[in-house]
Amino acid sequence: MIQIFNCEQNTPEWFAARAGIxxxxxxxxxxxxxxxxxxxxxxxxxxxxxxxEVITAKTVEGYTNAHMERGHEMEADARRMYSFICDADIESVGFVRNGDKGASPDGLIGDRGMFEAKSKLPHLLIECLMRDDFPPEHKAQCQGALWVAEREWIDIVVYWPDLPLFVKRAYRDEAYIATIATAVKQFNEELAEIVEKVRGYGKPPAPANDVAALRQHPLMAG
Structure with missing residues (x-):
């Protein structure tokens, strides 16, 4: 079941929505x-x-740097330019959760599309323009977002002032998404095991005879 949280990214509400998954x-x-x-x-x-995060019910703010902060600031410019050039209405969302996985898309488009904005230094944006294909370093994130949000396509927009806007669309790659799904399933199983071990850390195991006696207790019968 898909849940959409309409909150600002990097706010306490956003951290709470994505905690532990x-x-x-x-x-x-x-x-x-x-x-x-x-x-x-x-x-x-x-x-x-x-x-x-699961055990303490508290989140720890993630790492940030000047490049990441600059990208957040430039997202609004990239959004405006994309909306104008592509004549698209972008719905802003904070977080999308689907079961035990989630994504923070920069926007949703209609009922099938998604929008993801990236800022890159000039030489890296020029590389994108010359290569003219979907940036492979963002494939896992973008295909994963399509999987989480159950959408069909995503436009990645790469922006830097005074350079052409790079826009490239990717559709669902079902084989790659299956690989992500397998990896996430295994990851969540390991996560559950770690949580269980930590919660039981330092607790002495019940003696075998006590366990047998509990099983024979009238309230445990049947």
Whole structure:
């Protein structure tokens, strides 16, 4: 069941809506593997972070830097330019949750589309323009967002002042989405195991004879 939270991103309400579940912006982390196919350190860190949110019912604000803050500020300009060029109405949303997964799209378009804005330094935007394909570094996030929101297509918009606006549409890649779904399912199973272990940490196990006696108790019978 899809839930849409109409709140500003990076507000307490937004952090609360996404607490304890993997989100599209981190699906590349969920899918990560370490050297030689071993365990990924960044994936383990993400597991522990979400486990902490589940157990404490509190969120920890994520990392931010000047580039990320600049991108947030430029999103409004990218949105205006895209809306004008493509004659599109963009519905702003804070967070979309679908079961035990979520996404924070920059906007929804009609009942089938999505909008994702990125700012890139001039040389990186020029690379996008010259390559003229969907930026592969954003594939997991954008295909994951389509999966979460159950949408058909997403337009990624890359912006920098005084440079052409880069717009590229991607449709659902069902094979890739199946790979994401498998990785997220396994991740959530591991997350549940970690939460259970931490909640039981330091608690002595019940003696075997006590367990047998409880099972024979009249209230436990049947």
């Amino acid at each position: 993997p989100t599209a912006s981190e699906f590349h982390t969920v899918m990560a593997s370490g050297r030689g196919g071993g365990e990924s350190k960044i994936r383990k860190t993400y597991l522990y972070k979400l486990a902490g």
